[in-house]
Amino acid sequence: MPAPTLTRTPAFWTTAGLLLLVLAASGVPTPLYRVYQEQFDFGPATLTTVFGIYAMALLVALLVVGGLSDHVGRRPVLIGGLLLQAVAMVVFLAAGGVGWLLAARVLQGLSMGALTGTLGAVLLDTQRTDRPLGALVNSAAPGFGLSTGVVGAGLVVEYVASPTRWVFAALALALVLGALAVPLLPETSPRAPGAVGSLRPTVRVPRSQRPAFLAVLPVLVAAWALGGLYLSLGPSLAASVFGIDDHLVGSLLVLAMQGSAAVGAVLGRDLLHERAMVLGAILFAVGVSGTIAALVTVQTPVLFVSAVVSGLGFGLAFLGAVATASAGVAPAERAGLMSSIFVVGYLSFSLPAILAGAVSASVGLETVTEIYAAVLVLLAAGAVAGVRLRRRGRAAAAPDDSGALAA
Numbered sequence: 559m560p561a562p563t564l565t566r567t568p569a570f571w572t573t574a575g576l577l578l579l580v581l582a583a584s585g586v587p588t589p590l591y592r593v594y595q596e597q598f599d600f601g602p603a604t605l606t607t608v609f610g611i612y613a614m615a616l617l618v619a620l621l622v623v624g625g626l627s628d629h630v631g632r633r634p635v636l637i638g639g640l641l642l643q644a645v646a647m648v649v650f651l652a653a654g655g656v657g658w659l660l661a662a663r664v665l666q667g668l669s670m671g672a673l674t675g676t677l678g679a680v681l682l683d684t685q686r687t688d689r690p691l692g693a694l695v696n697s698a699a700p701g702f703g704l705s706t707g708v709v710g711a712g713l714v715v716e717y718v719a720s721p722t723r724w725v726f727a728a729l730a731l732a733l734v735l736g737a738l739a740v741p742l743l744p745e746t747s748p749r750a751p752g753a754v755g756s757l758r759p760t761v762r763v764p765r766s767q768r769p770a771f772l773a774v775l776p777v778l779v780a781a782w783a784l785g786g787l788y789l790s791l792g793p794s795l796a797a798s799v800f801g802i803d804d805h806l807v808g809s810l811l812v813l814a815m816q817g818s819a820a821v822g823a824v825l826g827r828d829l830l831h832e833r834a835m836v837l838g839a840i841l842f843a844v845g846v847s848g849t850i851a852a853l854v855t856v857q858t859p860v861l862f863v864s865a866v867v868s869g870l871g872f873g874l875a876f877l878g879a880v881a882t883a884s885a886g887v888a889p890a891e892r893a894g895l896m897s898s899i900f901v902v903g904y905l906s907f908s909l910p911a912i913l914a915g916a917v918s919a920s921v922g923l924e925t926v927t928e929i930y931a932a933v934l935v936l937l938a939a940g941a942v943a944g945v946r947l948r949r950r951g952r953a954a955a956a957p958d959d960s961g962a963l964a965a
Contacts, residue, residue, distance in 0.1 A: 679896055704785075799927075
């Protein structure tokens with residue numbers, strides 16, 4: 559007799575909870591980086607390497623196993639990914655040097671690469687047809703999950719002795735419990751041939767989705783590159799430029815950006831896809847320009863306000879990008895497409911931040927951040943221009959109904 563499984567709506571929200579859990583786990587190291595810097599005596603370049611190696615491992619997993627659940631089923635991939643994430647928490651718990659941190663981040667990245675596209679696909683599989691919320695949750699979850707992990711860890715660092723022990727032990731237990739809950743989810747992707755072939759590293763964007771995918775690329779790059787900057791160097795920037803030494807306050811800077819990104823995605827849920835993307839890109843450009851102003855004037859309130867505005871733009875733009883790229887995608891291609899979206903996101907999340915950390919040693923963190931922000935403003939402006947050109951192209955290609963009637 560088969561084990562009972564959840565119906566569509568409970569399965570959707572259980573999957574959303576699992577996504578929030580793993581995203582929170584991925585954000586937890588951010589406020590702990592400064593603790594590890596003091597404990598293991600390393601600088602910004604090593605810090606961004608520890609941060610970036612996670613994203614690189616995640617990308618490898620996305621490229622190799624990102625579409626595996628389309629062939630072997632969603633549940634086996636989810637169970638394996640959650641258990642591997644729990645192992646990463648144990649390695650963090652035992653960390654005695656930079657090498658341990660690198661190993662933990664590699665394991666965490668591999669597990670997130672397996673989980674990200676699969677959880678995103680399950681959300682699309684189990685959403686209600688009369689009220690589709692898959693794109694919304696996929697867009698809002700990074701902001702909610704990451705900010706929850708960052709602020710929670712910041713609170714523990716500030717007020718609890720042996721913070722790393724408490725944080726990583728609790729997360730390891732929660733992840734194991736999450737893996738035990740996966741069999742309750744319905745299997746939404748029956749086994750299909752091609753599992754071995756799907757392991758070839760590739761970006762799987764269905765042909766029908768490619769024009770939309772290319773249109774959203776500048777938005778994805780700009781938004782995730784800003785997220786990478788905040789999560790890798792945000793607390794260090796707050797401390798070195800603005801004199802904010804309190805771990806919790808430094809974490810609140812990340813919350814200001816990531817939390818408002820989640821709010822932006824929720825607020826834009828009823829907007830047309832491209833309109834949400836354009837409005838988000840404009841808000842994003844305004845907010846990032848404010849970050850430059852905060853750095854020039856060394857005004858902490860301006861920094862936090864700009865983080866909020868940038869985050870709102872991030873959430874709106876990412877929601878519009880995901881909805882635009884995934885509209886009409888076939889069920890058997892959902893995991894591959896979501897993995898491809900996150901491949902672009904995590905490349906943008908990691909490589910610019912690693913470069914910024916390496917260059918900051920010679921030119922200074924403040925200067926690097928100003929240049930970084932200026933490039934993001936240009937990308938956002940390019941995204942707006944690209945969407946408008948795409949609209950004009952579609953309008954020009956549409957048949958002239960009035961002419962047809964006159965004929």
